[in-house]
Amino acid sequence: xxxxxxxxxxxxxxxxxxxxxxxxxxxxxxxxxLIGANxxxxxxxxxxxxxxxxxxxxxxxxxxxxxxxxxAHKLIGLGIAQVPEGRRIFQELTVYENLKMGFxxxxxxxxxxxxxxxxxxxxxxxxxxxxxxAGTLSGGEQQMLAMSRAMMSSPKxxxxxxxxxxxxxxxxxxxxxxxxxxxxQGTTVLLVEQNAKKALSIASRxxxxxxxxxxxxxxGSELLGDEEIRRAYLGx
Amino acid sequence: MDFIVTLVNGLSLxxxxxxxxxxxxxxxxxxxxxxxxxxxxxxxxxxxxxxxLAVNPVLAIVMSVIFCLxxxxxxxxxxxxxxxxxxxxxVLITAIGVSYLLQSLALIIFGAAPEFVIIANLGTxxxxxxxxxxxxxxxxxxxxxxxxxxxxFVKYSKIGRxxxxxxxxRDAARLMGINxxxxxxxxxxxxxxxxxxxxxxxxxxxxxxxxxxxxxxGIKAFTAAVIGGIGSIPGAMVGGILLGIVECxxxxxxxxxxxxxxxxxxxxxxxxxVKPTGILGxxxxxxx
Numbered sequence: 306x307x308x309x310x311x312x313x314x315x316x317x318x319x320x321x322x323x324x325x326x327x328x329x330x331x332x333x334x335x336x337x338x339l340i341g342a343n344x345x346x347x348x349x350x351x352x353x354x355x356x357x358x359x360x361x362x363x364x365x366x367x368x369x370x371x372x373x374x375x376x377a378h379k380l381i382g383l384g385i386a387q388v389p390e391g392r393r394i395f396q397e398l399t400v401y402e403n404l405k406m407g408f409x410x411x412x413x414x415x416x417x418x419x420x421x422x423x424x425x426x427x428x429x430x431x432x433x434x435x436x437x438x439a440g441t442l443s444g445g446e447q448q449m450l451a452m453s454r455a456m457m458s459s460p461k462x463x464x465x466x467x468x469x470x471x472x473x474x475x476x477x478x479x480x481x482x483x484x485x486x487x488x489x490q491g492t493t494v495l496l497v498e499q500n501a502k503k504a505l506s507i508a509s510r511x512x513x514x515x516x517x518x519x520x521x522x523x524x525g526s527e528l529l530g531d532e533e534i535r536r537a538y539l540g541x
Numbered sequence: 542m543d544f545i546v547t548l549v550n551g552l553s554l555x556x557x558x559x560x561x562x563x564x565x566x567x568x569x570x571x572x573x574x575x576x577x578x579x580x581x582x583x584x585x586x587x588x589x590x591x592x593x594l595a596v597n598p599v600l601a602i603v604m605s606v607i608f609c610l611x612x613x614x615x616x617x618x619x620x621x622x623x624x625x626x627x628x629x630x631x632v633l634i635t636a637i638g639v640s641y642l643l644q645s646l647a648l649i650i651f652g653a654a655p656e657f658v659i660i661a662n663l664g665t666x667x668x669x670x671x672x673x674x675x676x677x678x679x680x681x682x683x684x685x686x687x688x689x690x691x692x693x694f695v696k697y698s699k700i701g702r703x704x705x706x707x708x709x710x711r712d713a714a715r716l717m718g719i720n721x722x723x724x725x726x727x728x729x730x731x732x733x734x735x736x737x738x739x740x741x742x743x744x745x746x747x748x749x750x751x752x753x754x755x756x757x758x759g760i761k762a763f764t765a766a767v768i769g770g771i772g773s774i775p776g777a778m779v780g781g782i783l784l785g786i787v788e789c790x791x792x793x794x795x796x797x798x799x800x801x802x803x804x805x806x807x808x809x810x811x812x813x814x815v816k817p818t819g820i821l822g823x824x825x826x827x828x829x
Contacts, residue, residue, distance in 0.1 A: 357712055381718040393713040395706050397823075406706055409699070410718035458718075 306369060308333045308493050309354070309462055314363035316346075316353050323349050325517040326363065331462065336484065336494040338504040338525065340538060341514035347497040348390050350514070351466045354495075355380055355387050368461070382410050384461035388468060390497075392451040396440030400431055403439050403450055407457030417457075424453035427483060445476030452483055462493045469500045481507055501538035505529045513538075542670040547793045548786065553677040553746075555785020556684025560739035561762030562769065562777035563691065564732030570708035570772035571728045574632045578616060578639035579736060580759015582609050585643060586737035587750040588651055591658045598660050606737045613733025614726055622722070647752035655749040663745065676745035683742055687735060688778055695774060700727060708772065761788075764809050770822020779820055784808075 307330035316324040324346045331337045339347050352358045354365055356377035364373045367383060375383070386407070395403050404424060408417050425432035428449045434442065439450060448468060455463060465484065469477045477500070485507055488494050498504035505511055508525035513534065521534065528534050561583065568576045586605040593601035620639050624632050663675035695701035706714040707724045715721055736755075743758065744750065761784060769780025784805055791801040812820065 355716065357715065376720075377712075377715040378718050378720050381716065387716050389713060389716060393710055393716075395709050395713065397709055398702075398705065402702065406702065406714075406717045409703065454717075 307331060308368055309495065310364075310366040311350075311354065312364045312366075314350065314353060314365070315361040316349050316358065317361045322361075323517055324353070327514070327517070327519050328363075329512050329519065329522075331493055331495050333461075333493055334488075334491070335509040336488050336496060336507055338496045338498055338501075338508035338511040339514055340498055340501040340504055340511055340528075342538070343499070344516070345514040346517045347499075347514055348466055351387070351390075351464055351495075351497055355385065355464060381458055381460070384458075385464065386455040386458050386460035386462075387464040388448075388451045388455045388466060390466040390470065392444075392447045394439045394442075394447050394450050394454065396438070398439055399436050400439055400442070400450055401435040403454050404431075404457055407454035411458060416459075420457050420459065424456060427486070428453060445472050445479070448472060448476065448480055449483070452480065456487060456492070460492060462495065463487065465494060465496045465498075467497060467499060469498060469503060477503060501534070502529070543793070546671055546673060547789050549673055549681070550677055551786035551789030552782060553680040553684070553742075553785070554789055555765075555782035556680050557739045557742050557758065557781075558762045558765045558785050559684060559778045559781025560687055560735045560742070561758055562766040562781045563687075563774065564736050565763050565766040566769070566771055566774060566777040567704070567728050567732050569766070570774075571704055572617075572621070572725045573711075574621065574629065575636060575763075576616075576621075576729075576732075577633065577636040577759075577763075578620075578643060579732065580755035580757075580762070581640050581643040582612060582616075582733045582736040582755065583740040583743070583758060584647060584750065584752065584755035585609060585612055586740035587658060587744055587754055588647060588656075589737070590660060590741060590744060591651075591656055591750065594658065594660065601660065602741050605741060606734050609737035609740075610730045610734040613729040613736075616733075617726060617729040622725075644752045644756075651752065653752065655751050657748055658744045658750050659748045660741070660745055674746070676742075679745060680742040683738060687738065691731075691735075691774065700724070704728065761805065764806065768809055768812050768819055770819030773819070773821045773823070776819055776821035783820075 309331040312328050314324055314327045327350060339350060341347050353360050356375055360373065364371060366372065367385060372380065372383065395406060404421060408420065430446060431450060431453060439447065442450060468480050472480065481503060484494055484496065496504055496508065505525040505528050510522065510524050511528050512519050513521035513528065564579050565576065568574065586609045589605040589608045590601045593604045616639055620635050621632060624635060665672045665674050666678060695704060703714065703719045703724055706717065707719060707721055711721060762781065765780035765784045766777045768783060769776030787805060787808060788801055791797045791804050
């Protein structure tokens with residue numbers, strides 16, 4: 306049984322059918338990538354999985370239980386954390402306070418300290434800047450913070466929405482190394498990316514999305530070698 | 542010496558405005574709406590004091606705070622929650638509707654004639670050439686306590702931090718597991734309880750009440766919140782105190798006194814021209 310099971314998902318924006326019946330699975334331990342051009346519906350799928358926007362049809366199951374209509378704030382308690390598009394860190398709070406927000410639903414002080422140390426060891430820069438206001442961090446540092454904030458609750462499934470957006474190649478590599486590292490430690494990852502090459506290079510499996518429909522699926526390396534995909538998404 | 546007395550009176554009046562302004566600013570910051578019925582909660586608090594005054598003055602104050610706190614929660618649940626996600630104009634008109642509803646209910650129950658609400662006869666403190674009313678001192682002390690407790694609550698409590706997170710980015714806060722509806726309810730409860738306290742302090746200074754009792758302080762406090770930067774808690778405090786001092790200084794000069802209210806709103810206009818976000822208001826940065 307898949308950890309995350311999305312069946313015939315439909316989302317409308319008014320009269321516009323943005324997602325027209327999308328199905329996909331994320332199995333435990335995988336990194337699954339959703340790739341596609343701007344406007345293909347990647348972020349819409351993310352937001353309907355995490356409950357921020359309502360679905361017109363279809364179902365979402367997580368670890369066997371139906372979360373189709375579960376409210377967004379309850380998902381983190383089930384083990385789904387998200388790094389939203391554009392990072393969405395709390396700009397006016399400090400780095401430390403942001404990390405604390407990621408631990409909001411949990412209470413154990415000892416576990417908090419342990420998670421905090423783990424995040425600081427992944428990204429020592431965050432420790433250095435722990436009392437700095439998060440809005441003053443660079444884009445790359447903010448993305449590290451957003452990743453760490455999501456990982457604070459030790460989620461089973463991490464949803465990543467465009468983690469490479471607006472980052473320099475150096476930071477893209479750092480973030481993707483982190484994705485692989487948390488995956489090796491047992492967190493399943495669903496990754497939405499425009500940087501298809503980068504996403505496919507770390508993905509166990511991937512789905513290709515085009516104007517609200519899944520058009521192709523395969524392992525990361527299969528899709529990297531696919532002639533059509535190369536032409537459409539990888540620049541030849 | 543007169544100047545010092547005027548200043549103290551201004552601080553005290555400013556404290557009342559600040560307590561009310563905190564309700565406006567917190568609700569705006571967290572629920573992203575202007576609760577124009579907020580002023581009328583002060584009035585309801587005042588009448589609650591009147592009802593329970595015969596039993597015991599302290600009980601009357603406590604009942605006033607509790608009743609308004611519950612009233613705030615009920616108003617939010619019944620009038621505003623069904624409109625979450627609706628256009629801001631619909632919410633604004635609903636808030637004005639709630640305001641008239643509360644005023645009309647008070648009119649039906651208590652009539653239009655002013656009622657005297659004498660909570661206590663406090664007298665004045667004489668320090669040589671300076672004499673200050675005890676009610677003024679009590680208001681000042683209450684203001685300092687309220688502001689300190691509220692600041693500590695927002696800064697250090699889990700719910701306070703969640704309030705800051707929600708006011709900054711509602712969706713990101715939801716992803717952290719914060720129940721937005723609960724935070725909004727708590728905000729209305731706190732704001733309304735503060736309005737009740739402000740009402741009690743006002744009644745200590747001027748002990749008469751009518752069904753439109755909350756309208757003017759409501760508008761002044763809203764002005765204070767905007768001057769300070771709506772959405773900002775320290776802003777509401779600064780704006781309230783500033784407005785209170787200006788009002789008392791103006792009223793102390795006989796030639797200027799008739800223009801007091803005009804001057805207060807003129808200050809609002811000038812501040813908005815110079816700094817549209819208010820004194821401590823921040824412009825939202827959209828960094829993608």
